[in-house]
Structure formats: structure tokens, C-alpha cells
Amino acid sequence: MNPPATPIDHFLDEQKALACIHCGLCLGSCPTYLETGNENDSPRGRIYLMRAVQDGRLPLGDTAVRHIDLCLGCRACEAACPSGVQYGELLEHTRDHIENHFKRSIFQTFLRRVAIEKVFPFPGRMKLALLPARLIKKLGAEHLLPKFAQEALALVPEKMSAVKLPEFSPANAEPPLTPALSPSDGERVAEGRVRGRVGFISGCVMSVMFGETNANSVKLLNRAGCDVHTPSAQGCCGALHAHSGKLDEARACARHNITVFEKLELDAIIINAAGCGSTLKEYGALLRDDPAWAERGAEFSAKVKDLTEWLAGSTFNIQHSTLNIQHRVTYHDACHLAHPQRITKPPRELVKAVAGANFVELSESDVCCGSAGSYNLTEPEMAERLRRRKIENILKTGSRIVVTTNPGCLLQIQAGLKRAGRDDIEALHIADFLARAGE
Ligand code: SF4
Numbered sequence: 001m002n003p004p005a006t007p008i009d010h011f012l013d014e015q016k017a018l019a020c021i022h023c024g025l026c027l028g029s030c031p032t033y034l035e036t037g038n039e040n041d042s043p044r045g046r047i048y049l050m051r052a053v054q055d056g057r058l059p060l061g062d063t064a065v066r067h068i069d070l071c072l073g074c075r076a077c078e079a080a081c082p083s084g085v086q087y088g089e090l091l092e093h094t095r096d097h098i099e100n101h102f103k104r105s106i107f108q109t110f111l112r113r114v115a116i117e118k119v120f121p122f123p124g125r126m127k128l129a130l131l132p133a134r135l136i137k138k139l140g141a142e143h144l145l146p147k148f149a150q151e152a153l154a155l156v157p158e159k160m161s162a163v164k165l166p167e168f169s170p171a172n173a174e175p176p177l178t179p180a181l182s183p184s185d186g187e188r189v190a191e192g193r194v195r196g197r198v199g200f201i202s203g204c205v206m207s208v209m210f211g212e213t214n215a216n217s218v219k220l221l222n223r224a225g226c227d228v229h230t231p232s233a234q235g236c237c238g239a240l241h242a243h244s245g246k247l248d249e250a251r252a253c254a255r256h257n258i259t260v261f262e263k264l265e266l267d268a269i270i271i272n273a274a275g276c277g278s279t280l281k282e283y284g285a286l287l288r289d290d291p292a293w294a295e296r297g298a299e300f301s302a303k304v305k306d307l308t309e310w311l312a313g314s315t316f317n318i319q320h321s322t323l324n325i326q327h328r329v330t331y332h333d334a335c336h337l338a339h340p341q342r343i344t345k346p347p348r349e350l351v352k353a354v355a356g357a358n359f360v361e362l363s364e365s366d367v368c369c370g371s372a373g374s375y376n377l378t379e380p381e382m383a384e385r386l387r388r389r390k391i392e393n394i395l396k397t398g399s400r401i402v403v404t405t406n407p408g409c410l411l412q413i414q415a416g417l418k419r420a421g422r423d424d425i426e427a428l429h430i431a432d433f434l435a436r437a438g439e
């Protein structure tokens with residue numbers, strides 16, 4: 001028996017949904033459609049399903065939710081669309097509607113409402129959650145866990161010493177942040193001038209699992225002549241909330257960060273995680289219906305720059321590189337940098353400046369690796385299929401280093417290389433790659 005129709009609730013902006021002219025030009029860029037060949041797993045099919053639910057022609061039941069859940073939110077379709085369909089916004093509003101009206105299984109509810117919403121955005125809690133993970137890995141007991149937990153464990157980095165896990169104590173439950181102020185490297189700045197007064201977003205996953213990458217990002221900014229401010233009061237950017245259909249929670253994150261950063265009167269706000277950057281650049285849109293915050297949100301977003309965007313646009317100098325690249329190097333486009341932010345050239349320029357003739361393009365570089373925020377926990381099967389596809393393409397390049405710009409991609413690719421028995425290939429964040437070049 002079909003589930004009862006949900007009362008009609010206009011969660012979609014009708015004009016924005018109608019912008020889809022059903023041309024199908026987005027289909028070839030959609031990773032889930034590439035894998036399943038099912039129209040319902042394509043952008044065009046999903047927009048049709050969203051409109052059918054909104055119009056009351058389709059109940060908000062398992063079928064519609066299944067195809068929406070399977071969407072990675074990678075937004076490759078937006079970049080391919082000639083009609084300017086704002087798919088990301090349609091998806092976020094549909095997911096918000098689903099989370100408010102659709103009853104999920106106990107397991108999925110726990111995963112989404114507790115693990116993803118109440119742990120990941122809080123670095124202190126995430127560190128504590130990693131303690132049993134370390135023990136299970138040490139005992140080699142991964143196989144005793146359910147599939148989603150095995151997936152999560154596979155993503156925990158091998159070099160746990162670099163993670164700097166705390167001992168259990170409420171006193172040190174908060175993450176060590178980069179210094180509140182890290183001054184520019186005076187020797188490299190012409191006439192002693194500071195070239196920028198920038199804020200740094202230290203991130204949730206980044207600050208817990210990639211502390212060294214954050215430190216390297218700040219050093220690179222200092223080398224580029226910037227004073228870097230990292231306020232300890234900053235919080236989660238809200239990306240995980242927005243992508244999982246919790247828009248009110250995402251707005252609360254946005255308001256908090258705007259308040260913290262606007263006091264500092266910065267030239268730019270730098271982020272080294274593509275997924276977070278995309279959400280930070282959309283605070284203006286997220287808060288546009290709130291008269292007290294719309295302008296402040298737009299001003300904040302206008303200042304947000306990806307690390308590569310800022311470095312490539314500055315006088316950052318990597319000609320001092322002492323890194324002698326002997327092997328091929330390739331670059332994987334993080335979806336949220338390549339599609340919503342349309343940033344593909346600056347990171348390539350930076351990688352090529354170091355790798356020179358050893359740089360090789362990756363086939364399907366901008367096809368999602370399957371990480372997609374918390375997707376590899378909620379949709380482990382499709383995440384695994386896309387990870388395998390990505391690793392096969394990486395192996396074809398013959399590269400020994402894969403560079404990217406997002407923590408989720410890094411963990412996903414590192415886990416995939418390990419599963420393929422290719423520990424000889426390194427997956428590196430671009431900040432770590434560039435920092436090595438400048439050592
Ligand atoms: S490319 Fe754009 S207009 Fe064409 S089907 Fe896809 S979403 Fe619709």
C-alpha cells in the first residue's frame with residue numbers, strides 16, 4: 001500500500017524548479033547516473049521527482065526519498081546546465097522537507113541526527129569518538145562491525161600519531177587551534193608591508209584530522225605576506241547541516257561565524273576545505289529571507305576565498321621550491337571547489353608550478369570520489385562504487401602523488417588506495433604539497 005500523501009508544502013521555489021527545460025545535458029556529468037543509468041538517479045529525474053512531490057502527484061514515500069538520498073549533492077549538474085538551474089538549492093530545500101516530514105528507520109535516524117549532526121561538527125566530540133576507532137583498528141576487529149562502521153573506520157587515517165588524539169579528560173576536550181594571530185613572514189614581503197589581513201577557518205574535520213595541513217596553510221599565507229587571524233570562537237560552517245536538510249541549524253552556524261569574523265575587519269576569510277568553502281560562500285543566500293542578517297551574510301560570503309584562489313591570486317612565490325619531483329603528480333577536483341565555486345585553474349597552476357612536466361591530468365577528475373560529506377556513511381554502497389572508479393582512474397595516470405583540496409576526498413582516496421594495495425601512492429592536501437615544495 002502506498003504511504004499517505006503528505007500535505008502540500010511549497011518547499012521549492014517554483015520558478016527555480018521550472019528553469020529545468022529537460023534537455024538532459026547534465027546527465028553525462030552526474031556520477032550516480034553514470035553508475036546506475038537510471039533516469040531517477042539523474043539531475044533531470046530528481047528535479048521531476050521533487051516537483052511531483054511538491055505538486056502532490058507523488059507521495060513523500062520510500063521511492064522518492066531513495067532517489068533523493070542517493071544524490072551526492074556534488075553539483076556537477078549545475079556546472080553542466082545551460083539553463084542555470086540552481087540544483088544545489090532545490091536539493092537542500094527538498095532535503096529540509098524530507099527531514100521534517102518523512103519517518104526514517106531508527107538506524108538512519110541515529111546516523112543522521114546523532115553521529116553526523118552531534119559529533120562531526122564538534123571537534124572535541126569527534127576526537128573522543130576516534131578513541132575507540134583507534135582501539136578497534138589496533139585489535140584488527142573491523143570485520144565484526146556493521147558495513148557503515150567499517151566504512152567509517154576505513155576513513156580514519158593510518159598515521160594516527162599525526163591526529164594528536166587527547167587523553168580522556170573534559171579539560172582538554174577542545175581542539176588545539178592554530179595561533180589566534182600568525183604574523184606575515186616579513187622577510188618575504190616587499191617594503192615590510194603586510195599584503196593581507198586574513199581570517200582562517202580551521203574547520204571541524206580539518207582541525208581534528210588535519211592539524212598539520214592547517215598549520216601548513218597558515219604558513220603558506222604568511223609566506224604570501226598575510227597576517228592570519230584564527231579566532232577560537234569560530235564554529236562549524238554548517239555544511240553538514242545544510243546538506244542533510246537541516247537549514248535552520250545551518251543558519252544558526254552562519255550567524256555565529258558572521259558575528260565572530262566581522263569584528264576582525266578582514267580583507268578575506270580563507271578556507272582550505274572545498275566543502276566548507278562552498279557553504280561559507282553561500283551564507284548570503286542562506287540568510288536572504290532574514291532582514292537582520294541578509295546583508296551581513298552577503299558581506300561575509302564576499303570575503304570568503306579558497307586557499308588556492310587566494311594564493312594563486314597573490315604574489316605567492318613557489319619558485320624557491322627545493323622539492324625534486326621524480327614521479328608523476330595528478331590532481332583530483334573536489335566537487336565543491338570545481339562545481340559550485342568553479343575553481344579549477346588556480347589549484348592546477350599551483351600544482352603545475354611545482355610538478356612541472358611531471359604533472360598529468362586525471363581522467364574524470366571532476367567526477368565525485370564518493371566522499372560527499374557524510375555520504376560514505378549514509379550510502380556506503382554507491383560511495384564504494386565511486387571510490388573504485390576514482391582509484392582506477394588514478395592508477396591509469398601512473399602518478400605517485402594525488403593532490404586535492406578537501407578532507408573528505410583525501411580520506412576517501414587514501415582509503416581506496418590502501419584497499420587497492422597501493423600504499424606507494426600518496427594522497428596529499430594541496431597545502432601539504434606546496435609546503436613541502438617550500439621547505
Ligand atoms: S541540464 Fe539543466 S535544464 Fe537540462 S535537464 Fe539538466 S538540469 Fe534540466
Ligand code: SF4
Pocket residue numbers: 029030031032033041042043046070071072073074075076077078087
Ligand atoms: S548533485 Fe551530483 S549526484 Fe546529484 S544530481 Fe547533480 S550531478 Fe547528480
